[in-house]
Amino acid sequence: MVRAVVKDRCAPDGTVPRAAWHGCADTADVQEHAGSLPEWALQYEQLSGGAFHGRVEQIHLPGAYMVKETMNRSVRQQGEIGRDMYGFALVLQPEGEAICNGQRLGATSLLVGRGDDLDLCNTRASQIGALSVDCDLVHTISQGIYHRPLAPWLAQQVVVDVGPQVAGDLRAHLNRVFLQADRPQARHWQGEAAMSRVRDDMLLAFLDALPLDTDISHLKSVAQRRRVVHRAREMMLARVDQPPSLLEVCRHVGASHRKLHYCFQDILGMSPARYLRVLRLNGVRRQLQSRRDPHAGVQDVAALWGFWHLGQFSADYKRLFAELPSQTLRRA
Template identity: 40%
Template sequence: MSSFHQATTPDSPWVQVLDTQDMDQHALAQQGWALQYEQLSPGQFKGRIHQVQLPEVTLLREDTSIALRQRGRLDDSVYGFAMALQDSPDLFFNGQRVPAHAIMCGKGDEVDLTTPPHFTLIAVVVNRSLLNPLWERMYQKPLAHWLEKQLVLPTTDIKAQNLRDLQLTVLDQASALAYRQHDPQALRQLRDEILMEWLEALPAQVDTSELPTLERRKKLVDRACELMLGHADEPLSILEVCSRVGTSRRKLNYCFQDVLGTTPIKYLRSLRLNSVRRALRQAAPGVTIQDIASHWGFWHLSQFAQDYRQLFGELPSDTLHKR
């Protein structure tokens, strides 16, 4: 299923419902956002995007079939609030494990989300120009400073379930109204209703005392990833990575488990295989699988082909022929 209702003016609402079979296509289809996905678990990707654009607010439901790391940005002028439709112990947001019934929120200048297989995300993205005056009216004080960060905040199971139910209902109702485009007042009422529900689900007090420690762990993981990708054709050993980032192997493993829920070796292999897949799909005529595999440090082609097929469900030659 695929449908898109285009806005008739820049301020008109629009709706997108898109079934995808390609991870990169799925990321690019999320209008106005710059995202890149990496596949972390075996299988062929299947996804669905249900996106509704209202005045100064975007509503989203995203379904994905495999474990992913999603990175990128939305926009400096927006704030996002998101939640898993079904709780999972293998969900991480900006280096923080997401417990049951938790809200992921923060400024849209950075997105870093690691999701499990068979995952559904619900979210609302709101412009600062709408959120700031609404926040001041609700709480009689300026927009909270902690919203400039990316945080995982607790809420109650009742508030979480009410929020999930209302988000799905409003997505369907707003989609129907946006297609007809004859009742802007009803759309604004739906927008305000769901936005208020998200804000009222936030805790009254937010403790950010642990954030500096979490940010240091994430920076260490990000630095290690940069180093490993920077030596793609001759992969560094874990001991070499530890030496260059100034940490022990034990601490590096701990930080990767804490930030991404996996080990450095396993994550790097997935990252390199994803890079090979993108290169195969963009390969110029005459470029061979061996050329690309060796560039990313895969020298034993039979083992590489086996690992590639295990992760993506097809051989490298299948990917190359699809380009």
């Protein structure tokens, strides 16, 4: 199912500029949404109920990639935005909030760090802006402008508080770049040197916002909680046709029921029981959409994911995705 509408911004001669490309896509499903971000390797799971609507705006720059992402549902994004990239991200709505690797990303904070092993959940409808830049380029610019190497803590993913004024300025800067990019014949689209300036200006705005040092002592406990969630998820996926009980999950990860609940709330913003069900419902949806077996019906796929009561399964599926599984299958 592809319902994305993509607009290419062209140079005056009608060609897409070699050094840059701007496009946008309106999406009606999380998998379609993920497919609209070709530079990133992320898997999406819809966490909150209702029909999904999203929008992806992206700008390709020399050695960099800018994204403005809007979603009307809570979604988990897991994967990487590039192992040789540094990422910078912030929520673009003052009331927005997300959880990144167990750290709260709010209206006055900024997410920075290496682009591998990203685990981001927006806790409600949100709009997030991000910039990913080649690592060597970030090091070169930092050394040339600030005459010092990058802070060692940037090798990790850290949420830092920058205050309302700085966060507001960054939001305005990023929105301004996307607004300018949406003008078909904007001068700054012409030439690699001009596009490099756009990239450098945005990168420097993010680097200027960062403190010289920050406390990262909390990252060790965050990593421990993430490992608990990761091991629990692995167990869930290893036997989706026979979903484990929470007691079995607790034994597998070596945690009490209370600790397991705390870890899931801290990393994903929901209970382990709810996430187990949402995880399996997302798995059913992906399989129905992919039509791996053209002869498999809804009941066959549901059974593969441990749903045996078809009436209850259909009700839960519709509650999460705002359509019946049979409708998903027909569109596929």
